[in-house]
Amino acid sequence: MEIKEYIALNKERFLEELFSLIRIPSISAKQEYKQQMTHCAERWKEILLSSGAQWASVMPTQGNPVVYAEKLINPAAPTVLVYGHYDVMPPEPLELWQSDPFEPVISNGRIYARGADDDKGQAMTQVKGFETALQLGLLRCNVKFIIEGEEEIGSPSLEAFCREHRELLKADIILVSDTSMVSPDVPSLTTGLRGLAYWEIELTGPNRDLHSGHFGGAVANPIHTLCQLLSGIIDSNGRITIPGFYDDVEDLSLAERDMIARVPFDEAQYKAAIGVDQLQGEAGYSTLERNSCRPTFDICGIWGGYTGQGAKTILPSKAFAKVSCRLVPHQDHKKIEKLFADHIVRIAPPSVKVKVTVLHGGQGYVCPINLPAYKAAEEAMHTAFGVSPLAVRRGGSIPIISSFEEILGIKTVLMGFGLEQNAIHSPNESFPLDYFYKGIETVAGFYKAY
């Protein structure tokens, strides 16, 4: 039987299995979903076993459990370690969803739900591709799976888990479906990822909210001070002003810039899709360079003072922000974390107290394009999509990828089937059914070629 035929025969079941995972709201950022995390891990274990794993286990970590599974065929054959994550981003703001984020709906050929793409949908392409290859007798390597539950909060427990289970996780290559292709018509493999540093800032002015009429003008307003501190982090050229921030940033080579310039990009379409009239960023770089190969400073959230209905005239006691930097390969997230925290504390005026907390971080990553697994992925994608994939660096971060290299000594091939319009991390996240099934076909093809 052909790969395509097996997938066509089982397409309804594959979808039902995915839906059963989506229906479990496994939100790692919120403490109150602890039980749902275990529930989701147990469901993955069942699916991995029914997909052909000979052994599977929900293994404890310092945080949410990791699902491990394996199918060992031949000790002499190479081993593939598949990584995915079962946790999802919080669905807020809920009022912008057109359907329940945790009840998948199919509309316009797309699955709408939180996790439809990131990463329940994509991880399922790996598991169902594995099942397909196994059932059709195409599997000639050993396969191990780890599906973790803390990727969206920076995988705080996975490094320790990897150190503890080095032997169990031994493999020749890691395979991950958690990235996007450059456009619907242009399949691509991700060969670079940005690193990440993420902080929370707390500024305290007066010890309580004050009446702005009695104190306004005479006492520093911590929201105003926070605005001053944050607005100064980027200068008028879009450059980050933290001293030492660019020290380890490698200049883009002409060859790289040339390759980026070849990626199809329609600025008008890009702006229309996100509804902005004008783009903005670091001077001297193109949009694709800015959002993939250059480091950034982003304010992810801000809050302080009165935010309810109507007008309350206060001079607030506190102001908070969640901020992050996307880092490029060679920038060390630990070094940047400290540089930023020290900088903020140094430039804050004595009229406020400052606290900077690191919430998570990870290194960037580069994948060589001459690895046998990369070649197999390239071939499988060519077969499934009818065109050879581009090798591109992307702007997102999967901090654990560089940790895998550091701890386990294994490179990762990033074979993602996402698309920009899937709106991951946003309301109405979706995943096209086409790409779900083509993803499964590509993964099965990978095992055939590898």
Next chain:
Amino acid sequence: MEIKEYIALNKERFLEELFSLIRIPSISAKQEYKQQMTHCAERWKEILLSSGAQWASVMPTQGNPVVYAEKLINPAAPTVLVYGHYDVMPPEPLELWQSDPFEPVISNGRIYARGADDDKGQAMTQVKGFETALQLGLLRCNVKFIIEGEEEIGSPSLEAFCREHRELLKADIILVSDTSMVSPDVPSLTTGLRGLAYWEIELTGPNRDLHSGHFGGAVANPIHTLCQLLSGIIDSNGRITIPGFYDDVEDLSLAERDMIARVPFDEAQYKAAIGVDQLQGEAGYSTLERNSCRPTFDICGIWGGYTGQGAKTILPSKAFAKVSCRLVPHQDHKKIEKLFADHIVRIAPPSVKVKVTVLHGGQGYVCPINLPAYKAAEEAMHTAFGVSPLAVRRGGSIPIISSFEEILGIKTVLMGFGLEQNAIHSPNESFPLDYFYKGIETVAGFYKAY
């Protein structure tokens, strides 16, 4: 019977009547408290009638009702119009309260509750002072009361109410207890108030929250833009940069600056009370000048992006702020409202959309110190507190005071019994029992002297 004696005989009942008002959470800023507003107005009507008013009515307005009451003694005698408000500020942040904000608790000689001072406690000094004077046969003028329910949201319906009921509200002087004394030992009468302008700003960048890894660095972040806009409104000298903002601000005369310098002020104590290490404000002015006679720009609240637990890496779609200006006499709030909105729209970059909404506003006010009613207030305060009150300008705003002058043609004497440490608008608002009873004594004394 002496005034003090009558108060001593009735002190428990006065307190119980106040508590019955405090227990009704009359929060004007929140729509869901609509019913409580009417409930509170009805309770005031009962109290006004039992205190000696011959007629009282809960009168409809475009918003929350106004309680009107009157005691007309002699058409030839002068008429006093007492103004107060029965609405209170929202109690948030609730976690900082040491007791239920709407269940008064007496501790350390203070009443702790939202509205204990502002303005239920203070308005009760007026009503119980009136009762005392009436019962002791000291009342020689007509008295009218209006207690409104929208002061904390800028009295949006009261101007129309005053225009409609000009005849009913006819009076020679308005008496208000809704301000503070300069310190516990230094009684004072407020002869100036700052005006107010209050806006909400909404910035929209992309049409949805974006993944910061895929768009960060290439698309304007509306929180960052908001921080830039707001931080630029005050320059490094503490001056407001809105073009034309200072045009109508009258320079402080040497005589005024000299009077302000005579107000007792202990900077170390001031800083310790609010827990800040350093004060900050407009260069060239003292703290007391900054917080009473100079205009200010205050950020009352800010919000946008992800503000929940943990780390969510987004480039947000929207950012909001609530901001206000305290204005000094001669600055027109309508003019300033437009100047600011135009300025923000003008300086915002084309990468974001801006919406500025005026939430409320009002003019500043100055009271001449040679009015007969001012003299009577001065005498009554001297009798109750043992020392003659200072005439001071304060930093707060009661926008309706200048509207009374404009619409009804009546000046107001601001005879307040609040103290800075009462923490009005803040958690754990309180009102010392002493000042509650001394306030009643002063008001009764006013009627005796007037």
